[in-house]
Amino acid sequence: MASGKRASRTRTSQTRMSQTRTQQWRRICAHAIIHSTLAAGIAGIAHTAHAADADADAASAVANPTAPAGKATQLAPVKIMGSKTQGYAPQTVETGQYRGMDALDVPATVNVVTRSVMDAQGDTGLYDALRNVAGVTRQQLNGLAYDNLSVRGIPLDNRSSFYLDGLLPIDNNIWMPMENKERVEVLKGASALYYGFGAPAGIVNMVMKRAGSEPVTSISVLGDSNGSIGAAADIARRFGPSDQFGIRVNAMDEHVETPIEGDRGYRKFVSAALDWRVNDKLKLQYDLEHIETRVVEQAGIAPLAAVNGKITLPAMPDPSKLLVPNDRPTTASATSQLVRADYAFNDHWSAMLSLGQSITRRDRWAWVFQKYNVATGAGTLQGSRQFGQMYENKNVRLEVNGDFRTGPFTHTVTTGVVQNWLFQPDFATYTYTAAQNLYDPIDITTLKQSGSTRQFYAQHVRNSGVYLFDQIDITARLQVVAGVRRSEYMTSQAGTPNSDINHTSPSGSITYRITPQTSVYASYVEALESAGSAPATAVNANQILPAAVSRQQEVGVRTRLAGNTLVSLALFNLKQASAGTNADNVYAIDGNARYRGVEFSVQGDVTKDVSLTASTVYLDAKQIDSSDPTLVGKTPENTPHVTASLFAEYRVPVLAGLSVNGGIYYVGPRQVNNANQAQIGGYTLLSAGARYATRVYGKRVSVQANLENAANRRYWSAAGSNQLGVGLGRTLELTSTLEF
Template sequence: MKFLSSRSTFLTSAALTVFAHSPALATVAVAPEDRDYLPTTIVVTGEIEGYVEDDGSTGTKTPTPLIEVPQTITFITDDQLDDQAITQLADALRYVPGISLDTGEGHRDQVYIRGQASTADFYLDGLRDDAQYYRPLYNVERIEILKGANALIFGRGGGGGVINRVSKKAEFDNADVGLGASVDSFGAFDLSIDANTPLNDNIAGRINVAYEEFDNARDFYDGRFFGISPTLTFRLGDRTQLTAHYTYDNDRRVTDRGIPSLDQAPLAGYDKTFFGSADFNLATNVAHIAKLRLDHEFTDELTLNVSGQYADYDKYYGNVVPTGTDGTNVTLGGYTSNTDRQNWIGQANLVWDTQFGGVGSTTLAGVEVSTQDTVASRNGIEFDGSSTVTLQRVLDVPNVSVGALTRASNSTLDTFSAYVQEQLDFGLVELIGGIRYDRFDLTDLLSATRNNRVDEKWSPRFGAVLKPAQNLSIYASYSTSFLPQSGDQFSSLSDLDATLEPEKFENIEAGIKWAPRPQLFATAAVFQLERSNTTAEDPLNPGFIVLTGKSRVRGFEASIAGEILPSWQANLGYTYLDGEIISDTESAVAGTRLHQLPKHQIALWNRVDLTESFGIGLGAIYQDEQFASISGDVVLPDYVRFDLAGYWDVNDRISMQVNIENLLDENYYPSAHGNNNIQPGNPLSATVGVKLKL
């Protein structure tokens, strides 16, 4: 939960306007400290706050209003995160149609975006943050969800889209200290500090600190998190700015793999039962992330930004996991896993914004280099007794110890990317096109033959935007992405994976965007995403693998966000998804519906301020039924969940709020990781919080 009042600091000088070319609106120079790709002079029209955001720069790496980006982009602003009392990324994403959550084996963020699963398509300020862990939000300004394949901007992966967190930065225009605390009806609580101050005319500092203790309705579940994130902003002249950022996150919690299934459904009557060992199931992660970014204006038209990031992740988890039940007994399995990963990433972008004969031109040229070293191991486990135990309210799990090593890897990954993109503005019509070259060099140092694969891929992107009015656009786009054949974590490389062509993603999308006023934004889109080069068993030669696997997702998405009425903020969305395998694979035949792909999703969140001091919030999530795995043997039922909130500003410095989750105490199952790792949703619960602004 973030406790520095976002309504006093929310992007007050950094909003791109959807009416940017209107001669009636003013143009001013600002320093966009919370933007990752913009030059330091952009066009703004005033303060835009609440649940709306019109910055499309993450989708283009250029100063582009959202209405001119030919792609679906969803925002969760700091105001919305505050109003929903959300501290973890997965909880925020529940309110984003088109995304369904995997349980992540109880130790990591894992999502399905437009039917494509990923543990790696996460970014922090536009740079890859791909380790497997739970991401906190105490130092985050907003969350951006970019839908559809787009390797030109992000490189490999991102088949269904990517999730980018924008960090809080040190600002020169305010000196604030925000303190806060909250506690919920399970006993979980959190404390936080958000302090920002200009140190002098040329240096500003900010620090965010958070401490949380976890609890929920599940037996034996607990944990704690500590994070600290200082940042400095330096003015190195009228046209140069340097930002330094460091984050230390330390997370420790019970590894909860959920419940098994029975008779094609989640096992009934055991939503609180822990199907693990309270002494053995543990997940820990320590993350260090350090970043530097330099922004420089050569002229008003030509700008450069250079970023560097070092990240170190030390991850462990051990788990006892349910593998199945017959209604009388339950069978258990498990393992332990250690991962140590270091990433170095460097990125540079040159942006040239000019005109030729009355035609606006924005040219992007960029390079990115990275190296990643990963040492990982997995051990089996041994039970002091039978691994099959009697099914009862509290399981009698025998003592567990670490067994023999079953897997080990030591991999190194080096990448080089270069990309160019051109945006042409003819007034009524805008065109965008570009291409990216990626060289991907992965070596498994522990494989018997020191397996290595080198992929060199070209990824294009094309789009056209028709603007019959400055606040209305109609667009169509085509984009691609790729994923080398070694999973999305690239910790090992088998003999087979080293020989196969990368998976390919092709996204076709058409949509409309409309901003009836600067504080309100609506969008709708239809799309088709095809995934090919997935591995499949050769039907003529059983035991041999060929590249014939294909799947396709077609869908429709609509949303509206912002100020519906002067006292009513909302973020409302709907998604329809129809996905299936379109060629026979070793897992399922053509025509099989993709798993964890609910056909209909609705997410609604509203805040209404009844007076200057009192407000209420109301949210609803509907998720259609979905298969827990590609087998189609287990169905997660559809559900509706309602949330409620109340807000009271005691005075200018103190505010209080209460958030009620699952108001009607719905029994539901929002996520799974296969047929026997199904996560029950929390029952009715309440969180009470207080914020103090010094």
């Protein structure tokens, strides 16, 4: 029924179920006990709701005696996401206001990396998956400890740009496991309507695996050519008289030997995704993820001061040599919890309530190599000891979805209210130095404390908003969406003025189905972001700047070919306010940068035996105005004009169970700073892999090998924030999995 199309889609989304260190693991088990108690509390609430629903059913039977007994209004059938692969191309999108929509109807660039792609590549970290997404590059670091990322040249905010299940913001200052994720999505560009304040680079959404119709029990053994060794488990079950309960548990523990000599540590996680179809109207979900890591961070390399407007970069150092002491690791942990309830009032109206909390703790040693001689490599290593870091997000969202008609038009509306609290406590930074050589590193056994202690004062941020958007079906092919959000952004921090910012953000789009499998769209959206805080060297040190508004226009076309292959082409134009220190040494919003480009992607099964995902973006980014005239016309730092990727898998027909794959990933040259005083070269990385699956005594057994940086290319992996990152060397990764 046309009038119920979007509501049905929403309900389908709401009910979708997608598929040793003893003390540390005791802490994890304690977390699990606490969270099981919370789940029990939810069960009690649900029991009350179940009883209330039974009364409602009885009343409905009296009001409608012709209806069959016990047949009150039901939710749409549940779509089960099982353990079987879903292919390389997505059918739907699960991020923001587009949750549950057919990919052809989304008036924005949303790139989806599916479970099938991550399995074929053997992805273990976030950038492993996102290297398939055009325009995603590393920022500042090489990714050894965590993935600092940019999208289309704009840095993501590690505190507000990363989400779990599209609802809970999580902190990205830690390794993100991929073994327990069903998919990873990147909503590019401005996203203020649904997410409020955040970088206009976009949103990265990680969707948890859930129990499907088929039980899952698998154990994997992991290893690599550096000497890493570990194990992982994946268990999923549905149970109850009508399979109304579901649980999926993932866990991994790995001793890590990095491609850098003498740099070792560990990473581990445990996660659980629980769901309960309480009755035909109410569904509950609970997600838990706990991560622990320990690794020594390699030093970033600070570019030297410019001479006559030019910076001379050092020669490429050996990526296998550790520049820092191997007994000064960064230790981090993160725990994220999300509770969600979906309730259908009738065939046309439903509601969703979510509550979540994410806490990341980190004791960090951050390193920078600086003040060096380009010819000899002799210089100074500076270490910053930052213990007691914590990043906490608490989030609550209430949303109502429904549809109705006005004359010939069908309206599908979503309205909601959301509030997020971010807290970061006091911590101090202590600085140490030691002599080091970039080209011939020595073992560092002593550090000299230098400089004064720098204090970070506790910061409180409240990001809240009320939003409404309406999809109007003008005809069966033509849709118009109008939306508006009222946002409030409040900050407080000792030593700086409090800030209370209010802003109204509109958005709009139009989508037209040229054919049932081809659509075109045009959209206008806005982003809201805090322009950050003034540096300690500025006259207005530590002052939090007012809100900055970014505006984006985009047009695009998508088509779905045979084999569910999805092809997308988009042209975009985004204008972002920029901040900097002016001639009076005042840090302020003093200009605008423009990001304009064209993006193309294709993903799916192009033949029965060949699957691929490919993308490329050409980006024309420049500073269009500034209080510093020397910056006008320059390219923003760490922004390549071209990025491209191609990954393909071939299932060998003559030998069932065997597949081979290969990948090519290109990132163009990038400027090291906004003044364009030097640039790092572009690079092309190659990957190769093979998988073989068979049955042994009736059990499925698979073995897999993936070779990363197959040509052992030496390259600068990242620039930005006055640091350069050195890419990691070749690694052969091995996995063997037994499924019961």
